[in-house]
Amino acid sequence: MLKKATAWAPVNVALVKYWGKRDEKLRLPANSSLSICLQYLGTKTTVEFKPKLQKDSVILDGKVLGKREYSRVVEHLNRVRLLAGSKLKAKVVSENNFSKSVGLSSSASGFAALSLAASEAVGLKLSSKDLSRLARLGSGSACRSIGDGWVEWRAGDSDKNSFGETLFSQSHWDVRVLVVLLSQKEKKVSTTDGHKLAPTSLFYKKRLEFVEKTLISIKGVVGERNFSRFGELVEDEALNMHAIMLTSKPNLIYWLPETVRVMRAVREWRNEGLKSYFTVNTGQNVFVFCMPKDEGEIVEKLKGLEGVIEVRRDQVGRGARLVKKHLF
Ligand code: DP6
Numbered sequence: 001m002l003k004k005a006t007a008w009a010p011v012n013v014a015l016v017k018y019w020g021k022r023d024e025k026l027r028l029p030a031n032s033s034l035s036i037c038l039q040y041l042g043t044k045t046t047v048e049f050k051p052k053l054q055k056d057s058v059i060l061d062g063k064v065l066g067k068r069e070y071s072r073v074v075e076h077l078n079r080v081r082l083l084a085g086s087k088l089k090a091k092v093v094s095e096n097n098f099s100k101s102v103g104l105s106s107s108a109s110g111f112a113a114l115s116l117a118a119s120e121a122v123g124l125k126l127s128s129k130d131l132s133r134l135a136r137l138g139s140g141s142a143c144r145s146i147g148d149g150w151v152e153w154r155a156g157d158s159d160k161n162s163f164g165e166t167l168f169s170q171s172h173w174d175v176r177v178l179v180v181l182l183s184q185k186e187k188k189v190s191t192t193d194g195h196k197l198a199p200t201s202l203f204y205k206k207r208l209e210f211v212e213k214t215l216i217s218i219k220g221v222v223g224e225r226n227f228s229r230f231g232e233l234v235e236d237e238a239l240n241m242h243a244i245m246l247t248s249k250p251n252l253i254y255w256l257p258e259t260v261r262v263m264r265a266v267r268e269w270r271n272e273g274l275k276s277y278f279t280v281n282t283g284q285n286v287f288v289f290c291m292p293k294d295e296g297e298i299v300e301k302l303k304g305l306e307g308v309i310e311v312r313r314d315q316v317g318r319g320a321r322l323v324k325k326h327l328f
Pocket residue numbers: 013014016017018019027033105107108138139140141142191192193195281282
């Protein structure tokens with residue numbers, strides 16, 4: 001049955017990164033990855049399939065999408081139509097509660113919310129596994145925004161066995177995530193293009209040899225709730241991915257001077273006994289992890305750094321879900 005449906009999906013922060021694909025079209029990753037869903041930052045999307053529409057209409061954050069982004073959404077709607085055996089066009093309205101294209105994985109929360117809202121609107125009842133597979137086809141990391149809490153994406157080797165699954169629920173461990181916004185500039189090289197460059201790095205083969213071991217180690221320390229070990233491993237892994245970016249041809253330098261300033265400050269505070277650790281994706285922003293007792297002090301210190309525009313406090317949260325309040 002057709003209906004209007006609205007879904008909310010969180011931004012997820014990768015602890016073990018997805019960088020490079022074994023299959024471009026199916027978005028099968030070269031390696032498995034692990035992330036946490038955030039509780040507050042995310043995307044809300046309303047979808048309605050209507051007999052009278054001539055073409056899909058898509059509004060994101062109050063604006064009509066550019067050609068490339070629009071086609072990506074239409075392609076995703078086509079996947080949903082194919083599954084449901086429908087030809088109807090859809091109206092889609094979506095809102096991020098953060099600025100997109102600043103390395104906050106708007107595509108992850110965006111395609112997760114779109115997958116859930118569109119499949120529900122067209123009358124499909126997908127399992128969480130199938131929803132994650134669907135979301136993956138829109139944007140790889142989106143498959144990790146479906147399940148709750150700490151989500152592992154086993155790389156798999158086919159469309160069927162590559163999806164995200166909860167490893168630990170959001171209540172397993174209360175790690176705080178400070179989202180440090182440094183620049184509202186759109187990033188120049190999209191993530192999708194960046195992935196293609198990964199194999200041109202001299203170090204990429206090496207990374208793929210040990211990244212599955214990094215995943216096992218990080219899963220272990222999350223299980224034990226060992227914050228120092230967790231932070232060390234997560235920082236190492238982020239820098240490792242950036243080493244691939246920095247040595248790709250052409251090279252990718254996603255950092256700003258401010259990014260490095262935050263990374264160095266976090267390390268300095270740690271040497272003084274205030275424990276926090278960072279990770280960075282493809283944008284100019286930094287995610288800082290800390291324990292609840294240190295959160296207030298670290299937020300104040302971060303706000304005092306030159307070039308920091310805003311610090312958003314977040315924590316481990318649930319995955320995608322349907323919500324009642326529609327956007328239109
Ligand atoms: C650096 O999921 O945005 O954030 O599949 O091409 O849409 P596409 O890529 P995307 O890549 C995310 C890369 C990353 C690391 C991560 O989130 O694991």
